[in-house]
Ligand SMILES: Nc1ccn([C@@H]2O[C@H](COP(=O)(O)O)[C@@H](O)[C@H]2O)c(=O)n1
């Protein structure tokens with residue numbers, strides 16, 4: 001059986017606004033994300049991890065931020081499109097672990113809903129998904145409250161007879 005690992009990282013800075021979309025959850029906040037899409041930094045990191053594990057590049061290659069088609073797009077829509085690409089490449093998701101690096105807002109109460117959305121969009125059980133958050137102890141751009149970063153790692157299983165393919 002062939003397994004592959006994928007890693008994703010994304011950052012979005014804040015701009016004027018009144019909410020953030022993170023993990024498909026609308027969180028009231030005193031800023032919004034600056035982005036071409038809805039700026040869902042967590043789902044972008046997860047999308048990049050899925051594409052990376054399949055050697056399919058990154059989210060910006062598939063959904064360029066120069067394409068008006070993706071202006072304001074719901075990142076859950078992008079994530080579901082990426083899941084189709086993963087399946088077409090012959091892989092299924094084993095498990096996923098992601099970290100939000102944010103001084104604020106507090107994520108803990110929103111994490112269960114984020115996991116619901118991610119598990120539904122990836123069509124995997126909730127127990128295969130972990131989302132966690134950390135501050136950066138007021139250090140760096142996240143610590144100064146200029147934006148939020150996210151990282152994700154996924155394990156992918158190659159489906160069917162792989163003929164020795166990685
Ligand atoms: N934006 C955040 C950051 C952290 N948390 C939760 O707080 C706990 C302590 O965070 P540290 O920065 O000291 O690692 C952590 O376990 C997170 O659950 C949060 O909810 N939102």
Ligand SMILES: C[C@@]1(CO)OP(=O)(O)OP(=O)(O)OC[C@H]1O
Pocket residue numbers: 010034035036037038039040044059060061062063064065066067070
């Ligand atoms: C999500 C996309 C969609 O155009 O744009 P952004 O929302 O700006 O996000 P980013 O992670 O900077 O780039 C990836 C793009 O594909």
